Amino acid sequence: MKRIVVVAAVLAFSAGAVVAQQDQVKRTQAMMKDNGKNAGALSAMVKGEKPYDQSTVNAALAQFEDTAKALPTLFPESMKGLKMEGDYDPSPKIWEDKAGFETQIKNFAKVVADAKGKVKNLDTLRAELPVIGKQCSGCHETYRIKKG
Ligand code: HEC
Known part of the structure; x- marks a missing residue:
């Protein structure tokens, strides 16, 4: 009897972990989709x-700034090898080259912070958007x- 309870508890725990992971994947993808939407809105103005x-x-x-802050937690180790919905998967390099990934995040955070103080009109947006875009695609x- 005791053993059954333990097994049930273990099962309940792993089911919880799976749900948590699906939530994480959803959160990560939602954030990147919002990035895409926002980048699209900015590029429509530039064009x-x-x-x-x-x-x-x-x-x-x-929103880019929120992403930069969240990025260090958006891809926990448990997500490695996971298939995502949509057209893209995270590369295993995120976990194999952690330092490189962290550098990308830092560079992205930096250009976003820079742009925040600078973009006041179409000309400055035209100058800053490619700088941000380069960091998105760099990663x-x-x-x-x-x-x-
Ligand atoms: C530090 C790395 C990093 C940065 C910076 C970054 N991304 Fe991403 N992005 C990823 C990874 C990894 C994926 C694949 C996993 C996923 O889809 O969430 C992704 C996925 C995406 C997707 C596809 C989402 C989907 O599943 O449909 C879009 C759109 C996107 N990013 C837009 C952007 C834009 C726009 C920026 C810049 C404003 C940006 N990203 C900055 C790492 C990054």
Whole structure:
């Protein structure tokens, strides 16, 4: 009887861990999708498809900043090898080259912080967006895998 209780407790625990991990994956993907949306909104302004709007810019930069802060916890070791929904998976390099990944996060945080003080109009947005975009793709090139 005692043994059954222990087994049940272990099962309940691992089910909880799976749920927690799915939540984490959802949180990570939601954050990256928001990054994509915000980057798209900024690039529409730069291309002249949308009028310049400071509140959209501020919201986007604030969200990038949140991402930079969250990134160190977005890819816990337990996510290694996990398949995600959508077109991309995290590369195992995130965990194999932790220092490199942390450098990417730091560089991203830095350009976002810089841009926050600078972007006040279309000209400054035009100058800063590629700097941020370069950091997004810099990390993606090495640490994100496009599914075949
Ligand atoms: C430090 C690394 C890093 C930085 C910086 C980063 N990303 Fe990502 N991004 C990833 C990884 C890893 C994935 C793949 C896992 C995933 O989909 O969440 C990803 C996935 C994505 C996806 C696909 C989401 C999906 O599943 O549909 C989008 C869109 C995206 N990133 C946009 C951005 C944008 C825009 C920026 C910059 C403003 C950015 N990312 C900055 C690492 C990064």
